[in-house]
Amino acid sequence: MRGLMGCLVFVGLNWLCLRAEAGLPDKRELQDLDEIIFVKRYTYDANHYYTEFINSTWKPGGNICVLNLKTGAVRELLPQMAGGVFGRFDLSFDARRVVFDWKPGPQDGCRIFEVNIDGTGLRQLTFPQADEAELSSAYRKRPAYHHGTDDMHPCYLPDGGIAFVSTRCQYGILCDPVDDFTTTVMFRMDGDGRNMRQLSNSSVSEACPVMLEDGRLMYTRWEYVDKGAVAVKCLWAMRPDGTASQEIYGNDIAVPTTMLYGRPIPGMTDAFVFLGTPHYPQNGFGTVVRLDMSKPIRTDLPMTYITPDVDIQTEGGFHFGDGEGGWRLDPDGKGRLFKDPYPLSASLFLVSHKPAGETWQSPAGYGLYLLDEQGGVSEIYRDPAISCFMPYPLRARRVPPVVHSPADRALAAAGEAVCLVQDVYHGLAGVPRGAVRWLRVLEQVPRPWAAQMPDNSDEYDQQHIVISKDTHLGLKVQWGVVPVDPDGSAHFKVPAGRNIFLQALDADYLMLQTERTYVNYMPGEARSCIGCHETPQSAADYHRKCRWRRARPSAFGRVPDVPGPQPNEERGQRPLDYMADVQPLFDRHCISCHGESAGEPGRLDLRGKLTRKFCVSYEALLPDRRKVVYDRGLLGTVIGENHPKTGNVAYLPPNTLGARTSVLAAMLGRGKIVLADTAKQARAASLAKSHAASVARVTSEEFLRLANWIDTNCQYYGSYWGRRDLKHQDSPIFRPSPTFEQAISREFPF
Secondary structure, three states: OOOOOOOOEOOHHHHHHHHHHHOOOOOHHHOOOOEEEEEEOOOOOOOOOOOHHHHOOOOOOOEEEEEEOOOOOEEEOOHHHOOOEEEEEEEOOOOOEEEEEEEOOOOOOOEEEEEEOOOOOOEEOOOOOOOHHHHHHHHOOOOOOOOOOOEEEEEEOOOOOEEEEEOOOOEEOOOOOOOOOEOOEEEEEOOOOOOOEEOOOOOOOEEEEEEOOOOOEEEEEEOOOOOOOOOOEEEEEEOOOOOOOEEEEOOOOOOOOEEEEEEEOOOOOOEEEEEEEOOOOOOOOEEEEEEEOOOOOOOOOOEEEOOOOEEOOOOOOEEEEOOOOOEEEEOOOOOOEEEEEEEOOOOEEEEEEEOOOOOOOOOOOOEEEEEEOOOOEEEEEOEOOEOEEEEEEOOOOOOOOOOOOOOOHHHHHOOEEEEEEOOOOOOOOOOOOOOOOEEEEEEEEOEEHHHOOHHHOOOEOOEOOOOOOOOOOOEEEEEEEEEOOOOOOEEEEEEOOOEEEEEEEOOOOOEEEEOOOOEEOOOOOEEEEOOOOOOHHHHHHHHHHOOOOOOOOHHHHOOOEOOEOOOOOOOOOEEOOHHHHOHHHHHHHOOOOOOHHHOOOOOOOOOOOEOOOOEHHHHHHOOEOOOOOEOOOOOOOOOOOOOOOOOOOOOOOOOOOHHHHOHHHHHHOOOOOOOOOHHHHHHHHHHHHHOHHHHHHOOHHHHHHHHHHHHOOOOOOOOOOOEOOHHHOOOOOEOOOOOHHHHOOOOOOO
């Protein structure tokens, strides 16, 4: 090992001499660092980074502690709470108070408390919901987990409030087949615990909010919209009122799959540090990475591995350098690991660290260390009986500015927000001006706890309530379409408090590009973007190149458009339901040949006959990726979020997804689609010729429904509600055809 690996034990009185012995530079950042606050806790041993509070072994003990660097003395702030488990904390800007989450018992939820730095003035800020007992009774799946609410990861706000994450949204993780795992999203409250409100609406978990020097909150957001289900836990930011949410880094970076504990580097506006970890089987341990955001953020160039001998190259464990330029995969994590990097400067970090030897879940394996930018470590403090986490300088810091976005009261009262697009062609490489005529407004709907069904028989491919076969795991609904002006601008309303993403459409409502992420809008918020695949650098470049343009985007001069219907739709708001949208086309035009009477082995069967979870035609068309990949090649590029789970996140140019890659859509489109792949286009033309009579009978409405289905990645069920498995066919709620209102409901609608 190079540098300072395992070289010294730091005890406060020997600070200066040990720094000299270890070869650490005499950093000015450390001159006024007298005390460190940290958490003692037995190491969590849950099976995912986000399930620490759900299925870690109950091991009470530990405390919030203060280490005096001059004397080596350690004092506990809360000895009266040592019978529980301390999670994460934050220090007030004046360094006089600590806010933290604490779990008192194995069947109790985590709650947020505050205490003075001298241990006095303890008060509880969050409490169980009034219906906590009912929630636990209704949704508990296994006795080991209290399936009520949990409040965690508090963070002081400059306006006196506190941000935190909570399961009060009552959503289940989309890729959890038994629905044990609950989603945490961003909340805030006043400093006394009052006026709690939700700031985000993600389908899968968010974590670890921290303040940036510009007044925004940075946090880890896990998401997947038509991309690998475990590959993108990246860094986002929002204003403390929930507005202006924006990616900072990682939305199309495959590894590390999880970016946790992000923090700004002091005095720098475009530099951060985070911990790169696997999705499983660990609890937020991994490698320390520094970000330089002056480099292109759609690449891995911003990342510098401060601990380059530790890497996350795949899922299922850690990779450690073998000292000879190679790597070894170790699911047990017996190499050196890190957690909770706190930047003192761009080159010096406080960390929690486990030296090589013990496994990642060693109960007392982690101590407090100083890490330099060459990857060298020097031990600061270690308790041989219990692990130590979250080293944090106990000193006052500057209060960031209070920032917020003005809200339109009328929009807020209606639960709406406004989106302004300056030029949709910015970022749409290869799409000629004039081609984009519409934007389709879509939503990824989180799965409510209320959608749970007994016996788990409606599970498929890690979906507790199955939505699709080998495509996406979360429900999609359509809110409608809005026009795009000739100059590429658009101005329209969107529903607030929902996960909204857009598709750029041509004059025939065929998708040119889809947004494989989503934006949360707060009620009354107005926000704008330049165009597609936007980054801070590309936005700056756009404004620099186009500053000579004085014309205001034309769409901005009118009242915002309201998402409306596509041709032959009664309204724009509708569920995306295969049996209602697509199967009727096959029933009318196809099953006379492609049905049971065909009698030829391997012949395409397009009947709507029900199968155990879907129907015959759907299973015949969709690729099967779970065992042996089988694909008739008719639907084109279809994203499987579970296949593969990692990777599967890279930016895809326009016209590389959806109906414009589909042989079936090109065959039925009567010239509306010409496939880029010449072999596939020849196949489509041949099929169109041999099926000419049937193709001629397909109406424009039927074709649009088919293309719309393919463009939204081939969803089967239109809601989370009702029984799926064929054995429940006598149930009154067996595969109901939902209304739009039922599809987006967060309570059982039948």
